[in-house]
Amino acid sequence: MSDHHPSSAISAGVRHVEALLESRGLLDPGEIDARIDAFLAGGSPANGARIVAHAWTDPGFAGRLLADANTAIRELGLSMAGGLQEQRLKVVANSAAEHHVVVCTLCSCYPIALLGPSPSWYKSEAYRSRVVRDPRGVLREFGWEPPADTAITVWDASAESRYLVVPRRPEGTDGLAEEELARLVTRNGLIGTAAV
Amino acid sequence: MSRINDVGGMTGFAAIVQEPDEPPFHADWEAHVLALNAALIRRGIYNLDEFRDAQERLPVPEYLAASYYERWFAAIRVLLVEKGVVDEADLEPPRG
Known part of the structure; x- marks a missing residue:
């Protein structure tokens, strides 16, 4: 492109x-x-950040979110039905053992209903072609790389399925309220190209 | 058969460029193309799969040279003609 x-x-x-x-x-x-x-007026990364902060503070919600995200996000008044058709949403959570990254190799599939328009880099051939071949190298270009013993899983979104990443909760944030936690979460964190 | 859009794993594309504080659209016409496509799909002129297909079968040089929303507009034009909504000649603005 x-x-x-x-x-x-x-x-x-x-x-x-x-x-x-x-x-x-x-x-x-x-x-x-x-x-x-x-x-x-529709989506913005603030929606994804709300989902993440709620998952960080409510383990019950986190479990429901990972099991059936389309149903769980309705608890927050959010929905994947805002576009032309409702898409399946799968939410994946980062851990010390595994880091997740989202791409759409075929075009530009993205949870617009939740996150708003995607950034141009997400739609570029450069990102789509390389992140599945060399995810660690691509993350390094984004300025952050998981530890060497952390596995990287790349999820390829499609017309019917969209993905959202729950980053690891940063250390030293125990005292923060949910709204404050949400402000720590970035769009790249929700795609998996940043730590948070 | 894979099409030109199926770039996963391909090598040779340029570096990834991040744009700080990127706006949703880089020109008004891009927003108009997005809204136009949604309106035509809602009216049942074509569906979302047909729209994707129309982009993926654009001539390869045209696909690669086009920006994201230029591809969208090219696909809309293809489908409007193929669905018999307009004649190809009608799509061009009058010159002068």
Whole structure:
């Protein structure tokens, strides 16, 4: 995938197709803007961070989350049904023995309903091609590498299945409230390209 | 048969580039393409699998040269023509 291109020609092309479809009754006036607003208001990594912080502080929830994430996240008022179709969500938890990383080698499958739009690097051929061949090398480029005796498992998302990583809870955070813990969790941590 | 999108394990792509504080879209038209696709799928013009398929069978040089949302728009155009919604000639904005 190449970088973001100069956009005047394609911008005119998109406007033209929108107007064409509107003139044929296949788009409602204002529909595109409303959909963009709804999309931008939809997901954000803060949702994933809430799930992680709750799992860190409530072992019962953590168990339900790992067993059946689609059902468990409804306890927090979240859902994977926000997109065009409900996707299966599998949540995987990091440990001293195993670190998890998520990719979509075929395209860009990502839990948008929970995390919002994915970063460009997640959609790039560079990440998709390499993380399954050399996950440790890729993590090193992201600035963090699990200990040598930690196994790395890479999960390949698909049209029907999405993945979310529960990072290990950092040491020295025993006294923190759930909201404070949530602020420690980053988008890369939820994908598995950061420790937290 | 694997298609050009099936890049898992392939070598030779450029380095991974992270963009700090990346916005959801890099241009307005990208957001419009995303919304347009959702609207067409909701209307049943085509479904999500057909949309993925249309991207994956773009000509390989076009696929590799295109940015993420350029691929989306190319797939939308392909499907609008194949589904008989518009003629190919109608897709081009009038020049001038």
